[in-house]
Amino acid sequence: MRMGEGVEWALHSCLNLTWIEPGEAMTAARLAAFYQLPPAYLNKQLQALVRAGIVTSTPGPRGGFRLARAPEEITLLDVVTAIEGTGEAFRCDEVLRRGPGGREDVDYRQQCVVAQSMRRAELAWRKELAGRTLAEVKATVEKRHPGTPASTRSWFAGLRT
Amino acid sequence: MRMGEGVEWALHSCLNLTWIEPGEAMTAARLAAFYQLPPAYLNKQLQALVRAGIVTSTPGPRGGFRLARAPEEITLLDVVTAIEGTGEAFRCDEVLRRGPGGREDVDYRQQCVVAQSMRRAELAWRKELAGRTLAEVKATVEKRHPGTPASTRSWFAGLRT
DNA sequence: GCCTCAGTACTCGGATAATGTCTGTCCGAGTGGGCATGG
DNA sequence: CCATGCCCACTCGGACAGACATTATCCGAGTACTGAGGC
Numbered sequence: 001m002r003m004g005e006g007v008e009w010a011l012h013s014c015l016n017l018t019w020i021e022p023g024e025a026m027t028a029a030r031l032a033a034f035y036q037l038p039p040a041y042l043n044k045q046l047q048a049l050v051r052a053g054i055v056t057s058t059p060g061p062r063g064g065f066r067l068a069r070a071p072e073e074i075t076l077l078d079v080v081t082a083i084e085g086t087g088e089a090f091r092c093d094e095v096l097r098r099g100p101g102g103r104e105d106v107d108y109r110q111q112c113v114v115a116q117s118m119r120r121a122e123l124a125w126r127k128e129l130a131g132r133t134l135a136e137v138k139a140t141v142e143k144r145h146p147g148t149p150a151s152t153r154s155w156f157a158g159l160r161t
Numbered sequence: 162m163r164m165g166e167g168v169e170w171a172l173h174s175c176l177n178l179t180w181i182e183p184g185e186a187m188t189a190a191r192l193a194a195f196y197q198l199p200p201a202y203l204n205k206q207l208q209a210l211v212r213a214g215i216v217t218s219t220p221g222p223r224g225g226f227r228l229a230r231a232p233e234e235i236t237l238l239d240v241v242t243a244i245e246g247t248g249e250a251f252r253c254d255e256v257l258r259r260g261p262g263g264r265e266d267v268d269y270r271q272q273c274v275v276a277q278s279m280r281r282a283e284l285a286w287r288k289e290l291a292g293r294t295l296a297e298v299k300a301t302v303e304k305r306h307p308g309t310p311a312s313t314r315s316w317f318a319g320l321r322t
Numbered sequence: 323g324c325c326t327c328a329g330t331a332c333t334c335g336g337a338t339a340a341t342g343t344c345t346g347t348c349c350g351a352g353t354g355g356g357c358a359t360g361g
Numbered sequence: 362c363c364a365t366g367c368c369c370a371c372t373c374g375g376a377c378a379g380a381c382a383t384t385a386t387c388c389g390a391g392t393a394c395t396g397a398g399g400c
Contacts, residue, residue, distance in 0.1 A: 001164040001245045002382085004344065005252055011275045012256055027372065035256040041346055047374065059373045060353030076278055084162045089250070091166055095173055095196040100316050113301045114172045117237055117293050125286035132278050140274045155261050163343090165383070188333065202385055208335065220333045221392030 006045040007083045009037055013046065014079060017055065018071050018138050019152045025064030030159055045083060052082030071138055077129035090118040167206040168244045170198055174207065175240060178216065179232050179299050180313045186225030191320055206244060213243030232296035238287055240295075251279040 013031045020026050028043035046065050049055045056068045067074065092115040094108040102108075109115055141148055174192045181187050189204035207226050210216045217229045228235065253276040255269040263269075270276055302309055 001162065001241075001250050002248065002344095003162045003250045003252060005254055006345090007251065008254060008256060008275070011279075015275070025372095029372090034260055036259045037256070038346060040348075043373070044346085044375090050373090057373060058353085059351085059371085061355055061371045063353075063372045065373090076282075080162075087163070089162050089164045090168065091164060093166055093169060095169060095198070098197045099195055101312065113298050113305070114169070114176070117290075117298060121237075121286050121289035121293075124289045125282050128282035128285045129278075132282075137274050137278060144274070151262065167384090186333095190333090199385060201387075204334070205336095205385085211334090218334060219392085220335085220390085222332045222394055224333045224392075226334090 001089055003080075004083060006041075006048075007080055009035070009042055010045050010049060010079050010083050011076065013042065014049070014054070014067065014074065014134055015138060015141070016152060017065065017067050018134060019149045020066070020156065021153070025058055025062065025066045026156065027064040030156060031065070033159060034155070049079070049082050052078065054078055054082055071135035072133055074134040075130050076132045076134070076137070077126055079134075080129060088119070088122055090115070090122065092118070162250055164241075165244060167202075167209075168241055170196070170203055171206050171210060171240050171244050172237070174203065175210070175215070175228065175235065175295055176299060176302070177313060178226065178228050179295060180310045181227070181317065182314070186219055186223065186227045187317065188225040191317060192226070194320060195316070210240070210243050213239065215239055215243055232299055233294055235295040236291050237293045237295070237298070238290035241290060249280070249283055251276070251283060253279070 012035065016031060016034060017026060028046055029039045031037075031046075032039040032042040046055065046057070050057050050065075053068055054074060055065045057063070057065050092109045092112060094112070096102050096108045096112055097104070097106070173196065177192060177195060178187060189207055190200045192198075192207075193200040193203040207216065207218070211218050211226075214229055215235060216226045218224070218226050253270045253273060255273070257263050257269045257273055258265070258267070
């Protein structure tokens with residue numbers, strides 16, 4: 001039950017995208033250089049965010065990625081599911097169906113007590129993630145480190161790639 | 162973020178172990194036959210439960226596995242961590258350290274706001290799993306299907322392998 | 323008849339292959355800007 | 362000097378290998394039962 005490392009990259013990159021000038025776009029290469037990440041692979045993760053509708057992309061010169069909507073409307077769950085997929089962590093393969101007394105017309109993913117318990121736990125996890133928006137994270141960071149927005153912008157401005 | 166299928170097998174096997182006669186042991190082959198699972202591979206999962214102290218094993222004829230303690234003292238989290246390990250799902254590789262302004266003397270796993278948010282969500286998940294014992298699951302199953310203990314025992318009794 | 327002892331079948335336990343997913347990289351399609359050219 | 366059209370550099374996007382974890386299997390070490398043999 002290990003989460004892909006792309007989740008961390010995506011979250012921090014989305015956070016950086018909240019600090020760029022409105023109307024501007026940031027290329028995958030620049031976002032990758034910020035944390036010394038493999039540019040092509042980060043690009044792959046950003047594409048997943050595009051497919052999920054979290055960021056928009058524009059090709060060509062002056063192109064790149066930008067947030068598709070306000071940070072208040074982007075939850076951590078959105079980003080996580082965009083990278084990891086919507087599937088649940090606990091896979092109920094319905095072993096009960098293979099066991100004695102197993103019926104073909106029963107949806108054990110819903111009926112199995114074990115599956116229900118695991119689902120309840122995952123629901124708590126999802127609820128926690130869905131309750132935290134990118135704007136809240138951004139606000140917390142800016143409260144602890146007020147210089148972050150300005151220093152981030154200036155670092156990107158002074159980048160030569 | 163996919164959980165190994167061994168978790169489902171381990172949970173259902175532990176549940177079956179709650180229904181055998183006290184003092185008896187159940188072999189991996191029999192437990193596997195119950196759900197038509199690969200015997201050797203289920204044995205591997207059961208070994209993980211042994212290392213975690215959830216079940217005990219005895220070799221030789223009349224040997225097998227039995228629960229190491231009362232079902233009231235076994236939580237779903239115990240079983241999950243026994244199979245999947247204690248590591249967290251979200252891997253914080255501390256990308257902030259690689260970024261501009263990153264310090265070597267800061268533990269970003271604790272300080273990073275993103276990591277904190279993800280940790281909080283996982284804590285909610287763990288708390289939910291830790292709050293559900295094997296005894297509760299067993300009781301719920303027996304309430305819905307009162308014949309389960311007897312039919313399970315008789316199935317194992319009538320098994321020839 | 324009872325005890326002793328060797329043989330045997332059975333079980334777990336860890337070491338060993340096969341498979342699938344995640345990680346990482348590369349090249350092509352499309353776009354916008356920049357520059358030379360002509361009016 | 363200004364408008365126009367071509368060329369080029371830049372960007373994303375998806376197709377292509379390598380590394381790692383998971384899945385699956387097999388064989389060896391140890392144990393308790395079983396039966397024969399002796400007292």
